[in-house]
Amino acid sequence: MGPGRRLCAQRADARPDRRAAQRAPAQCRACGGHRDGARGSGTRLRAQDRHRPHPPALRPAHAGRHPGVAGRVRRRLGTPDSRHAAEALAHDDGGHAGAGAPRPHAQPGGRPAPGARPGAPLLPPARRGPQRDRGRHTRAGRGQGPCTALAARQRGGDRRGRGAGLLREPLARAEPPAEGSGVSGHSPWRLSVAPMMDWTDRHCRYLHRLITRHTLLYTEMVTTGALIHGDQGRHLDYNAEEHPVALQLGGSEPEDLAQCARLAERWGYDEVNLNCGCPSERVQRGAFGACLMNEPQLVADCVKAMRDATALPVTVKHRIGTDKIESYDFVRDFVGTVAAAGCEVFIVHARNAWLQGLSPKENREIPPLRYELVARLKRDFPQLTIAINGGIKTPEQIAEQLALVDGVMVGREAYHEPWSMAQWDSRFFGATDPAASREQVEEQWLQYLDRLHVAGVSWAYAMRHALGLWNGTPGARRWRQVWSDHRLKTLAPREVAAQATAARLGAVALAAA
Template sequence: MPNPNLVADRRSVEPDRWKLSVAPMLDWTDRHCRYFHRLLTTRALLYTEMVAAGALIHGDVPRHLRYNMQEHPVALQLGGSEPTDLAHCARLGEQWGYDEINLNCGCPSERVQRGAFGACLMAEPLLVADCVKAMLDAALVPVSVKHRIGIDKTESYDFVRDFVGTVSEAGCSTFIVHARSAWLKGLSPKENRDVPPLRYELAYRLKQDFPRLTVVVNGGITSNEQIADHLMHLDGAMLGREAYHNPWWLASWDRAFYGAAATELTREQVEVQMCDYMSREAAEHGTPWPSIARHMLGLRHGLPGARRWRQVWSDHKLKGLSAREVMALAHAVQTDSV
């Protein structure tokens, strides 16, 4: 349901809002994943999967925008290229209580390219500026842009500098820089996450050239040491695949980067809370537990017996059991394998 307690203007946010965030990842960062991640960190900003503007305009809005109130701060990422459509979707995001609206200008998939949005929008900075202005006019929440450092094999810093300069003039003050180019021809989306070289120095130069903007870096970050290094130059770091596959890493963030108390939950207590959540979701929405459990398969990453534990939680032959019963089986086989 939309949040009835929206304040008049939420564009003024705490200065460390973007210090750490979990990247929007298609098929991964759904509301169940975000609920799980929020158990591990109370402070990091969480992002939805990309939601295409057309899906909101012509589809099931509650299905796309429903989330758990515990997820805040949580941002809605949109995909689209029509200013009027994006304005409508930004207004919906505000009505539903999202803390930020993000425009995807970084996805390189062919499906997204056919829709004329994602990374190919970097070739049209004036259009992106029009989209941003329309969203800002429609909603009173911050609007950010997530983008690459270039498209295809463009190596010029001038390209991304001019893109950011043009879009910032429309009122966008937060840019999340995936520090790789997007090669729109010849590479799959998976290859686009690994093959184009990382060039963090271009993100650093953007912050130097636009000191009043919030610049967040994304891509290839796998440790707290790397995060700390980036925060010496930039306003934030966005973490993706490593955060998803090794989620217990998130439990260190509040203390390491916000000076806040670390989570008091153990891995076992997190698992119990997720079981309770699975039970509620099954009762209220008919959600089968495997749809939720898949997001926590990395919870015991690196621990003895983790492989056997993970095999139980990913065994769809057990879907007739309750989540609590599956947890008991998982603990039994984990103990046997240690």
């Protein structure tokens, strides 16, 4: 071993073993006793484990607390006297701080609780901050903060119902079509496009109306809190060409739903629909959606409140069951209870809603379709209007179901393949189809995008709904690629349309060569 290594070894032998010192019990500065645990180990010990009990004969006068405990309590409670702070802690028979009898609490008004020792600090009474309701607005009530009746009325919380003070006229109210302008001899619910979150907004509905004039269109689900406390124009405004159009609501409070039903009537909607079929966890946390099927009487109360508030038709969209409940009696009793409250139209998604374990997408695919239960509902309730939803895509499937029930609701097929609705009016309503070709629809859609562009609204947000217009034809992929190019979103819609059409026709010519 060289001299350098020998010197290092000697220094290492002379150094104290720091790890051994850390493992050794720490000594109490006041009494010479030992505390459990290793200093510097980073382990947080419980209060009763920080001090090892002394033998009874050697227990010092300070047993039960270390110097500094009273100071910490005094700083926490804000008391100037360390004696009061020390007495605020309870001690067990072994003298461990933090264990034993509970701390004395003050009664309301600052009076000491029964059994509190004299001299103990009076803890302030518990203060309840303003509570929040589902709409995230402070509610006026007893013991809920300094809300006054005037403030409640300003927020619309008077006896007329929450949100009554927030009613205002529509931004651009669209008048419903004149009576008798619809197709005679057919139910308004004969054919409809399902409400789909983030998809069936006003731009999507305008595109669908260019392809079919008589199909009933639904809005995205709008919660009652969003309408009562949020921007009504953002959620309720629509184009006059969208009629017939229905508003779907999400909620479980009869008063709130009644208030929103009045809003729907004032804005000129043709129907109000209550969502009892959405299985997402976010919707369940709001206590509405598919979980409402487990409370049919509450749904009946909501329907009655809405019917009392508006002359519009009040309908319900629901599933055939929840979770593993596959008995027909469940959905039959649900429909019977809600129908007794005055609901006459039920749109039934022919799948169960699994409230736990499946995502909304999986809930549309994994639970099996059971069309026979919906047809049985129609046989058992012939006086009601029963429409079916779930997995129906082709005109042949629509015609097959219309032979058994009153109506069919089509979902994602109508969104992804909008041109599939081109013959609906002539085949199912006996009317003339509004669009003769995809080119005609594209031109009318471009006029709509031009209006949005002039108004300063992003046309790209609306264009996403029309990307499936040319699906199934040569060049459709190149057409979608041009419209989806983010580098072109600053251009006018007509300029992008020219490039998209050129790309599509170029692909057609290349395929024909």
